[in-house]
Amino acid sequence: MASSASGQVALPGWIELALLPVFNVGIALLVAGVVVRAIGLDPLQVFGLLVEGAFGSRAGVSYTLYYATTFVFTGLAVAVAWHAGLFNIGGEGQATMGGLGAALVGLGLGSQLPAALLLPLMVLSAMLFGLAWAAVPGALQAWRGSHVVITTIMFNFLAAALIVYLLVGVLKDPAGMAPESRALGAAAQVPGMHQLLGVLGLDWPQTPLNATALLALAALAGVHVFLWHTRGGYALRATGLAPQAALYGGIAPRRQVLVAMGLAGALAGLVGINEVAGVHHRLLQDFAAGAGFAGIAVSLIGRNHPAGIAAAALLFGALHQGGAELVFEVPGFSREMVLTLQGLIVLFAGAMATVATPLFLRLHALARRAGRSRGAP
Amino acid sequence: MDETFAGSLLASTLRASTPLVLCALAGTFSERAGVIDLGLEGKLLATAFATAAVGVATGSLALALLAALAVGVALSMLHGYGCVSHPGDQVVMGMAITMTAAGLTVVLGMAWFGQGGQTPPLPQALRLQPWFADLGALLEKLPLAGTTLALGLTGHPLPVYAALLAVAGAWWLLFRTRFGLRLRAAGENPAMVEAAGVSVKGLRYRALALNGVLVSMAGAYLVTGLSPAFVPQMSAGRGYMALAAMIFGKWHPAGALGACLLFGFLDALSIRLQGMPLPAALGGGAVPVQAIQALPYLLTVVLLAGFIGRARAPKALGQPYAKERRA
Numbered sequence: 244m245a246s247s248a249s250g251q252v253a254l255p256g257w258i259e260l261a262l263l264p265v266f267n268v269g270i271a272l273l274v275a276g277v278v279v280r281a282i283g284l285d286p287l288q289v290f291g292l293l294v295e296g297a298f299g300s301r302a303g304v305s306y307t308l309y310y311a312t313t314f315v316f317t318g319l320a321v322a323v324a325w326h327a328g329l330f331n332i333g334g335e336g337q338a339t340m341g342g343l344g345a346a347l348v349g350l351g352l353g354s355q356l357p358a359a360l361l362l363p364l365m366v367l368s369a370m371l372f373g374l375a376w377a378a379v380p381g382a383l384q385a386w387r388g389s390h391v392v393i394t395t396i397m398f399n400f401l402a403a404a405l406i407v408y409l410l411v412g413v414l415k416d417p418a419g420m421a422p423e424s425r426a427l428g429a430a431a432q433v434p435g436m437h438q439l440l441g442v443l444g445l446d447w448p449q450t451p452l453n454a455t456a457l458l459a460l461a462a463l464a465g466v467h468v469f470l471w472h473t474r475g476g477y478a479l480r481a482t483g484l485a486p487q488a489a490l491y492g493g494i495a496p497r498r499q500v501l502v503a504m505g506l507a508g509a510l511a512g513l514v515g516i517n518e519v520a521g522v523h524h525r526l527l528q529d530f531a532a533g534a535g536f537a538g539i540a541v542s543l544i545g546r547n548h549p550a551g552i553a554a555a556a557l558l559f560g561a562l563h564q565g566g567a568e569l570v571f572e573v574p575g576f577s578r579e580m581v582l583t584l585q586g587l588i589v590l591f592a593g594a595m596a597t598v599a600t601p602l603f604l605r606l607h608a609l610a611r612r613a614g615r616s617r618g619a620p
Numbered sequence: 621m622d623e624t625f626a627g628s629l630l631a632s633t634l635r636a637s638t639p640l641v642l643c644a645l646a647g648t649f650s651e652r653a654g655v656i657d658l659g660l661e662g663k664l665l666a667t668a669f670a671t672a673a674v675g676v677a678t679g680s681l682a683l684a685l686l687a688a689l690a691v692g693v694a695l696s697m698l699h700g701y702g703c704v705s706h707p708g709d710q711v712v713m714g715m716a717i718t719m720t721a722a723g724l725t726v727v728l729g730m731a732w733f734g735q736g737g738q739t740p741p742l743p744q745a746l747r748l749q750p751w752f753a754d755l756g757a758l759l760e761k762l763p764l765a766g767t768t769l770a771l772g773l774t775g776h777p778l779p780v781y782a783a784l785l786a787v788a789g790a791w792w793l794l795f796r797t798r799f800g801l802r803l804r805a806a807g808e809n810p811a812m813v814e815a816a817g818v819s820v821k822g823l824r825y826r827a828l829a830l831n832g833v834l835v836s837m838a839g840a841y842l843v844t845g846l847s848p849a850f851v852p853q854m855s856a857g858r859g860y861m862a863l864a865a866m867i868f869g870k871w872h873p874a875g876a877l878g879a880c881l882l883f884g885f886l887d888a889l890s891i892r893l894q895g896m897p898l899p900a901a902l903g904g905g906a907v908p909v910q911a912i913q914a915l916p917y918l919l920t921v922v923l924l925a926g927f928i929g930r931a932r933a934p935k936a937l938g939q940p941y942a943k944e945r946r947a
Contacts (some may be wrong), residue, residue: 278724282731330711332658380921389924390933392658392711393867396860399916404914411910539715546680577737579726586720594713595702 258603264544267592267598268558274591275584280602283327284575296559296568303568305436310450311560312517313338315459318556319466320377322547326389326470326518327503328483333380333395336402336534337373341512342519343406344372344442346414346424346526349431358430365431366458366516372506373512376402381504385497388458389609391504401536408599410528424526434522453521455513459556462510467549471508480501513534538587543593559585622899627771629888634772634780637884639664641783642838644869644876645790646831650696651871652794653827654807654936657713657715660884661701661859662836667692669725670683672739672850673732675843684746685840692836695721696828703831704824707940718859734787736853737842748845775847786834790873799825801826808939809936819897820941864920871934883916 254263276286297307305590317334324331348368352361380394410422418425436452453594482491489496518530541559545551566581644661650657670691675684697716702708721804728736735741756774760766794800805813806823813820843850865883869875890912898907 263657278727282727309866332711332715383921387925389921389926392656394921394924396658397864400857400860400917401914401921404910404917408908408910412908463773508632529735536715536719539712540719543712575731577727577730579730579737581723583720583723586716586718586723589712589719590702590716594708594716595706597708598702598706 254600254603254607258607260546262594263596266603267596268588270599271584271587271591274587275438275580277582280582282359282575284438284573288305289569289573289576292569292572293562293565294525295565296572297565302448302450303564305448305452306567307519308456308562309450309452309558309560310563311556312402312456312459313514313534314537315463316510316513316517316560317534318392318541318545318552319462320507320535321538321542322545322549322552323466323470323479323510323549324503324507326483327479327499328486329381329500329503329507330392330537331377331504331507332392333377333393333508333535334399335531335533335536336395337376337508337511338518338531338535339399339402340376340508341369341373342372342513342515342526342530343409344368345515345520346427348600349427350414350425353428353431355500356430358432361430362404362433362520364462365520366513369512369515369520370509371512373508373510373515373595375453375508377504377508377511381501381508384504385500390589391500392605403529405432406526407528410526414526416525422528427520427524431520432524433516435521443499451522453517455517455521458513458516460493462513463549463553466510468495475502511538537585540589541598543589622766623765624771625636625892626765627768629885629892630768630772631776632888632891633881633885635884635947636887637880639838639841639846639858640781640862640865640880640883641787641877642779642834642841643859644880645786645873646834646838646868647863647866648790648794648869648871649803649827649834650699650824650831651866652807652934653803653938654810654934654939654941655699655703655824655828656710656714656938657699657710657831658863659695659717659859660714660862662714662718663692663832663835663854663856664690664693664839664842664859665725665855666695667836668842668854669721669729669739669839669850671840672742673728676733676739678817679743680867681743681844684844685807685836688836688840689713689833692839693829694775696832697825700825703940704828705824706859707942710938710940722853723775725850728849729852739850741848742843746844747848748779748841751778751781752776777841777845779837782837784877786837787873787877794873799826800859803832806936806941807936810879810936810939814941814943820943824941834873846862860935861916864916867933868916868920870932874897886912886915 253372277288279289294305297303304520317338320334320337321331345365345368348365352364376398380391380398383389383394397604407422408423414424416423416425433453433455436454436456437447438450440447449550470480478494479502481492481494482496486496488541514531514534516558516597521528537559540550543553562581562584566578570578643664647657647660667688668878670687671684674687699713699717702713703710729737729739756770757905759770759774762769782897794804802813803823806820810820842854847854861883866876867880870881890909892908893907
């Protein structure tokens, strides 16, 4: 069903892959501009301040990259499942479980192990927790035919309930009142980018941007290599494109569904490293903060391709950072404007992506006819 | 268990179930016609906001309800434009509606009322009055469970009773009329419907219109019956829970009602058991409220997995229907 958006249309690649998404995002921006106007603000001024807040300073850029890191993971989590023909709406829950996995190892072994051993273990644990949380809906889809869209939504709520249960119970910091865990020890904290650059002799402001960003780059490259340059990736994509043909070609589609969901969950679980081990340094109730849903938008605009996802994650990182700055600078502007724009982008670049296709087909045909008659003797 | 406790538990079960029932019926109509509706959550939020905003601004219940109706049906028509007229992905459309509504209601609420996204409390004219209050005095005289019934069943606002009637209405419409037969066929085998000379698009649009009307009722009830004002994200996952109830009820109005009452009961129970100790036989300690709250989702997954009966979705669910064209 997720693949229904592609197909039958014969537009050249550069229109289909570049112009159409940009056009659709443009419409979303236009509608958001109308909303901004309607609440009595100047859209151009807001847009200018947003860009400045996101890219105008080294700190701004760092914050943008920090948000983008989280969106890379959740975007990839949607994309990998999409290539196997599955819609993973469970990024939010998988990310939450990833944070739990990271926190459990960090809190449990934090005093025994040095950072060089502890951090890889935490990464592994975060990925495993995310993987497990996604593998159950995956297995139910593959062997019991339970629709993965519905089960992943249910698993989001189950993860939220579980984390609250743990944070008001066994994991609660006995010293505090808030539902959050004890702070992670120094060895369980991912070093910040300012520390890494400090080692290299560069002076960089202290921001939430941390070494997890490098992990995000590795994940982008890794997913690209896996999907398009390995046997396993071929089997996964074949299952998404044509399960029957894949079966005939000796691929077991059920196993591929499980692999795709497991991989997606592991990627989403890494959000836990960026947020829990990298920034908050303790397990919070709602550290994922909608990133799992933002991942759907990121993957949609990025056309489910790692390069596109990197660009889309940067766009959303910039929107979140710029939006956060705007709240301080423009009275009457709320962070939810960014959420609105995110929804509008999913609407126009996702759900209604095909609405503009006939228009572009007609324009393309017109242009070609004009080109041909001009070229004729 | 004393009678007052049972009565108030029954009452809050009914009140908590009402928005779920209306949303689950809305989902049943659209999904029976072949359109997945993940936008229920967003529509619920948007219609609640429309009711509250217009209600506060005009003080008129009729205008507030009209605004809810307009917003609910408009969002459903948008869904139809993207996924019935055009072959857009229905799941993505639902997510888009939910995300946009979650953001836009707060943006507009802050701009218009400046209270962090809340609306001021709705004026008294918009508070729904209790119904059948006199009947309570009569029921009370019944032997055995008189007090429980009086407390539990009477004195609710109108939508609580209307939702129960809507279940019967939806069943009649879906399973006892020609329109219902065609609507269900559009969700099972749209090509056959088209071959019989009936428009699949028309049927799906009409199902979505009914969906919009029912969601509007649920949204309006949230701010006129359940809570005194609009609060950001006040739908609190009810749209998704209604979707779960619809599946749990196997896409049947009566089944959905049963599931909604069960989920509403668990909700009411978890609120009442908050902070209460477990019986000593279960080890004492606080009641794990989160476990009760998570039960609806867990039960739905177990049902979907086919371990307690089989939930079968309409066959053409989620598939855009394009009329075959002569080349």
